[in-house]
Amino acid sequence: MTQFWPAPAASGAVRATVPVPGSKSITNRALVLAALAEGPSTLRGPLRSRDTELMATALRALGADLQDGPEGSWQVAPGPLRGPAEVDCGLAGTVMRFLPPVAALAEGRITFDGDPRARERPLDAVLNALRALGADISGDSLPFELQGTGKLAGGAVTIDASASSQFVSGLLLSAPRFEQGVTVTHTGEPVPSLPHIDMTVSMLRAAGVEVDDSKRDVWHVAPGPIRALDLDVEPDLSNATPFLAAAAVTGGTVTVPGWPERTDQAGDAIRDILARMGATVELGPDGLTVTGPAELAPLDIDLHDVGELTPTVAALAAFASGRSRLRGVAHLRGHETDRLAALQRELSGLGGDVEQTDDGLLIEPRPLTGGNWHSYADHRMATAGAILGLLVPGVLVEDIATTRKTIPDFPGMWSSMLGAVD
Ligand SMILES: O=C(O)C1=C[C@@H](OP(=O)(O)O)[C@@H](O)[C@H](O)C1
Numbered sequence: 001m002t003q004f005w006p007a008p009a010a011s012g013a014v015r016a017t018v019p020v021p022g023s024k025s026i027t028n029r030a031l032v033l034a035a036l037a038e039g040p041s042t043l044r045g046p047l048r049s050r051d052t053e054l055m056a057t058a059l060r061a062l063g064a065d066l067q068d069g070p071e072g073s074w075q076v077a078p079g080p081l082r083g084p085a086e087v088d089c090g091l092a093g094t095v096m097r098f099l100p101p102v103a104a105l106a107e108g109r110i111t112f113d114g115d116p117r118a119r120e121r122p123l124d125a126v127l128n129a130l131r132a133l134g135a136d137i138s139g140d141s142l143p144f145e146l147q148g149t150g151k152l153a154g155g156a157v158t159i160d161a162s163a164s165s166q167f168v169s170g171l172l173l174s175a176p177r178f179e180q181g182v183t184v185t186h187t188g189e190p191v192p193s194l195p196h197i198d199m200t201v202s203m204l205r206a207a208g209v210e211v212d213d214s215k216r217d218v219w220h221v222a223p224g225p226i227r228a229l230d231l232d233v234e235p236d237l238s239n240a241t242p243f244l245a246a247a248a249v250t251g252g253t254v255t256v257p258g259w260p261e262r263t264d265q266a267g268d269a270i271r272d273i274l275a276r277m278g279a280t281v282e283l284g285p286d287g288l289t290v291t292g293p294a295e296l297a298p299l300d301i302d303l304h305d306v307g308e309l310t311p312t313v314a315a316l317a318a319f320a321s322g323r324s325r326l327r328g329v330a331h332l333r334g335h336e337t338d339r340l341a342a343l344q345r346e347l348s349g350l351g352g353d354v355e356q357t358d359d360g361l362l363i364e365p366r367p368l369t370g371g372n373w374h375s376y377a378d379h380r381m382a383t384a385g386a387i388l389g390l391l392v393p394g395v396l397v398e399d400i401a402t403t404r405k406t407i408p409d410f411p412g413m414w415s416s417m418l419g420a421v422d
């Protein structure tokens with residue numbers, strides 16, 4: 001039966017320090033690299049939630065040895081990659097795009113499937129690229145089957161990565177183990193979420209891999225060993241955004257400890273976004289502290305690089321002092337749900353005035369009223385509903401448990417944060 005979570009209204013300005021679990025994007029890249037590395041790795045502070053548990057389970061099935069270490073850390077020892085194995089991708093883009101190249105290095109038959117929506121998420125570019133690089137794969141989307149021989153030739157391949165940066169990241173992460181490495185060339189509309197590809201490149205380089213990304217839309221990874229990792233995973237900055245938004249919309253103050261001074265995470269862009277909306281944003285030794293303004297300024301913003309922030313930004317824009325325009329995020333139609341359609345439908349359902357454009361949303365703030373907020377199995381739709389519920393009494397968020405995709409206990413964190421209001 002569908003469960004609805006009464007989103008708690010804020011009784012005043014939120015004042016809290018909110019530690020945020022590890023980054024999904026860093027954790028799942030680190031797990032892949034560790035499984036392909038030349039020795040045992042340690043990941044401290046990894047995200048332990050659905051997307052990363054699915055990645056861990058799949059890598060174990062493929063032959064890696066993953067053990068729990070002290071304080072939630074993971075110890076990963078590579079093993080010979082082999083099938084038969086079944087990979088459940090859930091709804092994790094990182095699992096469905098990063099693991100086929102790993103599986104192509106294994107010996108034996110490996111099958112992939114996931115949640116019903118995952119079967120609709122774009123994957124063809126990765127599977128076609130792997131076929132061109134020497135893999136034996138049936139199908140263009142989930143479910144599909146791969147027959148591995150224990151090695152992959154690799155080489156040069158051209159793909160259209162306009163639907164997802166993860167197509168490129170997935171190929172690059174495994175490429176040091178391809179016989180000829182890889183040269184990926186993108187053709188088509190601009191690649192979204194480029195900071196995520198930068199993160200892939202940095203993490204490969206940190207593991208001693210030679211990567212050339214000096215030419216736009218071309219990435220070359222040389223074949224060679226991947227050094228074992230000894231890594232402290234940063235907090236997930238995208239997952240921090242609903243909590244920072246709580247400060248912004250209530251005129252309160254929220255600190256997220258451990259915010260890195262320098263990072264490849266796309267979520268770091270929230271600092272600039274909140275500052276543009278009038279919030280005070282301070283990065284210091286205690287972390288990132290956001291204090292909300294008396295009134296939020298509207299935004300006209302291109303979110304192409306940081307699309308995953310769109311649900312949070314849309315919720316903020318719904319409370320701004322004028323019309324906001326969010327641009328550059330057509331690719332969100334292939335995310336956990338069609339996020340542009342979902343945001344328009346759900347905000348309109350609460351009385352909002354929202355229009356979809358070719359590549360984004362126009363949001364005209366209106367007084368909102370409570371009601372059901374459907375989440376479409378999308379963690380970020382659910383957290384956007386929670387932000388709205390702070391100021392709109394009676395918002396009921398469907399399936400709040402869907403936030404477990406990337407946050408193990410979002411409702412608990414949200415109510416602890418609200419335990420401290422003026
Ligand atoms: O590589 C990654 O870790 C991610 C890349 C981005 O995907 P898209 O390029 O498909 O937007 C982002 O939205 C997703 O949350 C995580």
Ligand SMILES: C=C(OP(=O)(O)O)C(=O)O
Nearest residue numbers: 091092093094308335380
């Ligand atoms: C797009 C997202 O996830 P995924 O890694 O499943 O693509 C997201 O977390 O916003």
